[in-house]
Amino acid sequence: MTDNTENADHVSSLLLGKYEGEMVDGRYHGKGIYTLNENCRYEGTFMDGQFHGEGVLYVKGGAYQGYWKEGKLVEGGFIYEDGLSYLKVGFKYWDYCSKYDRRFYQEIKEGLKIGENLKYESSHNHRLPKDCYDTIDGYYDVKKHTVYSYTTGEEIRTPNSDEIDFILNNCRVGK
Numbered sequence: 001m002t003d004n005t006e007n008a009d010h011v012s013s014l015l016l017g018k019y020e021g022e023m024v025d026g027r028y029h030g031k032g033i034y035t036l037n038e039n040c041r042y043e044g045t046f047m048d049g050q051f052h053g054e055g056v057l058y059v060k061g062g063a064y065q066g067y068w069k070e071g072k073l074v075e076g077g078f079i080y081e082d083g084l085s086y087l088k089v090g091f092k093y094w095d096y097c098s099k100y101d102r103r104f105y106q107e108i109k110e111g112l113k114i115g116e117n118l119k120y121e122s123s124h125n126h127r128l129p130k131d132c133y134d135t136i137d138g139y140y141d142v143k144k145h146t147v148y149s150y151t152t153g154e155e156i157r158t159p160n161s162d163e164i165d166f167i168l169n170n171c172r173v174g175k
Contacts, residue, residue, distance in 0.1 A: 021046070044068065062086075126150035128174035133167045139174070140167045 021032020028034065028046035035041045044055020051068035066076015077088035133140040138147045138156045147156045159167065
């Protein structure tokens with residue numbers, strides 16, 4: 001039996017993708033990069049042709065990052081392109097969004113498929129002024145104690161003290 005071990009820089013073309021990296025006995029083994037298409041690429045370690053060990057699977061919208069075992073992610077989770085971590089492996093709930101954060105109500109209520117755009121992001125992409133808080137229907141100006149419309153800049157309302165507390169403790173602030 002011959003040892004067909006080949007180290008770095010080996011490129012293998014598959015029916016659907018491209019592999020660059022270490023191989024043993026004609027299988028992906030060791031460090032490598034597997035590119036399925038422009039929206040799907042894995043960089044990390046392989047064992048016997050499968051994702052195994054530390055690695056990152058980049059997909060449209062973010063990446064699965066962590067520790068893989070026999071092709072399955074067993075530690076880590078999904079991270080959106082903006083750095084927001086989604087549900088971690090082994091956890092039932094996404095701890096970033098809570099039922100108290102109304103910005104993500106639809107995602108919490110209906111769920112979210114990995115790689116799908118957040119309903120919040122796709123329907124709400126206004127520029128948030130510096131030191132103001134996003135209230136979805138507008139932005140809260142701390143200095144003026146008023147909520148203004150993103151589109152018109154006109155005053156929408158003057159929140160009461162309970163709403164101000166909620167805004168300051170739960171809403172995104174402009175930087």
